[in-house]
Amino acid sequence: MAPALNKAGDSRGSAPSRQICENPQIAPSGQGIECMGKTSPEALLICEYCDTVYRRRTLTRGEVAHCLCCQAVLERHHGLSVNAMLALVMTAMVVFVQANVWPIVTLGLNGQYSSATLWGTIIQMWQQQAQVVSVLAAATLFFFPLFKMMSLGWLLWFARQGRRAPGFVRIMVTLHYIGPWTMSEVFVLGALVAIVKARIYFDVVADPGIYAYAVLTLLITIFASVDLRLLWDVTTPETAI
């Protein structure tokens, strides 16, 4: 039986994404799905949300594959090359340094001024008997984003030549687990709310840190559409690892 090709672009309103899924009507013993070995690990795709099996198809620019069963995004076209991603990660690193070095905002009251950096905030919370919050902020706003950028830079640097960096597997697994725990974009919105609240009583001056955070949020948004799992496919393991 020929696999059915379903194009249902207009069924979901005005969304630009199209459903491009090829659904294999395969028997359990069908050929071409010897995936345990090295034969074709990329031939099949399983929806993470409902366990439906699809035969993978190469997506063209702007295409997004949706699951026919639960509408979840299966795969996107990777518009960014490895080099482009490396460039973005390096940009993010520069911006991240700026965001941490400069104060975020300065308050003024009767000629007194007080400003705060991210680390000032973290230390202040620790000293004010809110150690839990302090640790949460340090992890989600500093350590996890830092680790994410450093390790991505490391992996992508080697991926440019199609190689797997030393520690590739361990780093990829760690990245998978810390993925949902970086919250810089929430912090930007929090800073905005804090500024508005403070404006009621104080003079508020925005500092370079808040702009750096705004740029960082932009970069995070670009990266949000990239499935890091593609790094498994664009690199080949070396025997030495």
Added chain:
Amino acid sequence: MSALPRAADLGLISCHVCGLVCRAAADDAGRDGEVACPRCGSVLHRRKPASYARTWALLIAAFLMYIPANVLPIMRTASLNDIDDNTILSGVVELWVKGSPDLAVIVFTASIVVPMLKFLVMAVLLISSRFRSNWALPQRAKLFRLVELIGYWSMLDVFVVALLTALVRFNLLSLVEPLPGVIFFGLTVVLTMLASMSFDPRLIWDGRDTND
């Protein structure tokens, strides 16, 4: 048997961590042996282990934390002649009255609507999946993804309190201090995130085969 083949029926497992499609080496009873993914070394599971028990436990813990998070004040504003303790809700009201209503709506959504929605949605998903319900399957799947997507924005209020604490340091004139409510609130957010992570959305669809 539905038209779309499912991995469990075909004896396939996709690795939770790296997404590699593997032929299930486990026996037919659905019990996973301790088989590791050949690519990333993580243990392979058809479904996340003990998903119901873990999700319920984390959800209930999160709910218990959510009570003091709302009842106790999260922030103290002290100035020369008065001390003002704010709860999450009174902070929203203050923002609405004195600041900007649009931001008040955002804070209200992040701190009240999102956690409540999470409790409600997760409980509905857990119960309906447990009874292998066929009711509103695509909608339930969508609800889960929504909860997963917006969950961490609840951290908003915690960061607001932290920033204000660091900023408002005018000794006698004006001081902001964090109060225990904010700790409970931070824990609520972390626990609800863990709860939605330990729920396996494939359980939603596992009851489907009985009807179609």
